[in-house]
Amino acid sequence: xxxxxxxxxxxxxxxxxxxxxxxxxxxxxxxxxxxxxxxxxxxxxxxxxxxxxxxxxxxxxxxxxxxxxxxxxxxxxxxxxxxxxxxxxxxxxxxxxxxxxxxxxxxxxxxxxxxxxxxxxxxxxxxxxxxxxxxxxxxxxxxxxxxxxxxxxxxxxxxxxxxxxxxxxxxxxxxxxxxxxxxxxxxxxxxxxxxxxxxxxxxxxxxxxxxxxxxxxxxxxxxxxxxxxxxxxxxxxxxxxxxxxxxxxxxxxxxxxxxxx
Numbered sequence: 001x002x003x004x005x006x007x008x009x010x011x012x013x014x015x016x017x018x019x020x021x022x023x024x025x026x027x028x029x030x031x032x033x034x035x036x037x038x039x040x041x042x043x044x045x046x047x048x049x050x051x052x053x054x055x056x057x058x059x060x061x062x063x064x065x066x067x068x069x070x071x072x073x074x075x076x077x078x079x080x081x082x083x084x085x086x087x088x089x090x091x092x093x094x095x096x097x098x099x100x101x102x103x104x105x106x107x108x109x110x111x112x113x114x115x116x117x118x119x120x121x122x123x124x125x126x127x128x129x130x131x132x133x134x135x136x137x138x139x140x141x142x143x144x145x146x147x148x149x150x151x152x153x154x155x156x157x158x159x160x161x162x163x164x165x166x167x168x169x170x171x172x173x174x175x176x177x178x179x180x181x182x183x184x185x186x187x188x189x190x191x192x193x194x195x196x197x198x199x200x201x202x203x204x205x206x207x208x209x210x211x212x213x214x215x216x217x218x219x220x221x222x223x224x225x226x227x228x229x230x231x232x233x234x235x236x237x238x239x240x241x242x243x244x245x246x247x248x249x250x251x252x253x254x255x256x257x258x259x260x261x
Contacts (some may be wrong), residue, residue, distance in 0.1 A: 019043070021066055021077070022059035022084060030085075033104045034097075039085035040078035040105060044070030048111050049259070050102065051077050054120030054144070056184055058084030064248035065117060069256070076114065078105055080125065082180055089176065093183050095121070095192050099128035106136055113138045115259045119244050120144045124192045127224075130202045131194070140202075141255045143209035143243045145224065146216050147194035153220040162189050199227035206231040207258045209251070211239030232258070 019027075021041070030037040041059055049069045053061035059077040069075050079086040080098050102125065106114060115138050118126030123145025130137040146153040162185055169182045206228045210221035212235055225233040234254060236243050244251045 018067065021063045022079070028085075031105055031108050033108070034101060035090070036081060036086065036088040038078055038081070038101055038105060040076065042109070043067075043075045043077070044073055046073040047259075048109075048114035049073040049075050050106070050114045050116045051075060052102065052116065052118040052122030052125050053077075053080065053083070054122050055188055056083060056181075057120075057122075060084075061119065062117075062244075064245055065252060065255075068248075068252040069117075072256075073115075076105070076109065076111075078102065080121070082183060089179075091183065093187055095124050095128055095187070096132065098125050099132055102129055103133045103136055112136075115139045115141075117141045117244075117255060118143075118145065120241065121188075124194070127194060127199070127202070128192075130204055130206070131198050134201075134203060137204045139205045139207075139259055139261075141207045141209065141258060142224075143251070144211070144214055144216050144241045145208075146220055147192055147196075147199065147224060148220075149189060149191055149193070153217060154215055155217070158215060159189065196223075196227045199224065200229060202228050205258070205261070207234060207255070208232065209234045209236065209243055211236050211241060211243050213238070213240045214243075215241045 024041050027041045030039055043066055051062040051065050058079045062077055066075050066077055081101055082088045082093055113136050116126045123142030126140050126142050130140055151159060166182055166185050169178055172178050208221060208225040208231055210216055210218060212218060218235060225231050236247055239247055
């Protein structure tokens with residue numbers, strides 16, 4: 001199934017209450033799990049929606065999705081391991097670890113399943129959550145995700161830029177922040193490594209999204225779509241990697257429609 005948006009709605013959605021997402025002193029909590037403290041916030045009531053941010057981001061990265069979906073849903077947002085307030089000084093980091101962290105968070109909240117929205121690295125984590133813990137994902141929306149770290153997914157220039165960034169970081173005084181930044185950049189250079197066979201095991205409905213000017217190559221996004229049984233595809237014209245921010249209204253409307261199917 002192919003979805004395409006040719007024109008953009010000019011009217012803004014109804015206003016909603018704003019919070020300091022990612023720094024909410026009233027709602028912010030920590031879950032001590034798997035050798036670190038995972039910071040998370042929960043908003044609204046209803047069928048649960050888990051939102052997962054991208055590399056180097058935090059809960060605040062999903063600030064355009066949290067208020068929208070919390071009007072009708074219980075929205076769970078967390079700072080992924082080694083990002084935001086979820087500090088982790090360990091050297092090791094993988095997308096599989098983060099998928100298992102979110103599974104533990106859902107267990108702690110007594111959620112048997114949720115609809116999931118993942119942006120960039122969050123999309124990778126969403127795919128792995130559906131693969132490793134299939135019972136937890138009711139429906140999945142991913143945007144700007146990749147399943148390989150090579151030039152079939154992103155440009156050779158982007159890969160070289162990340163490698164150069166690591167070299168520059170290694171020249172600096174190795175403070176905890178510099179070490180963490182290096183770890184997060186290396187993650188994108190070395191991972192993910194999700195096989196097409198693994199994608200074919202996904203049984204929940206999946207909406208695969210990408211911008212036609214995304215850092216993730218369109219043909220790679222289409223490959224992900226084609227490898228997931230019964231998946232839907234939406235390529236946004238005139239969009240880069242920030243589909244859920246730049247075209248937030250269209251993105252949220254389409255995701256809500258997909259969840260309600």
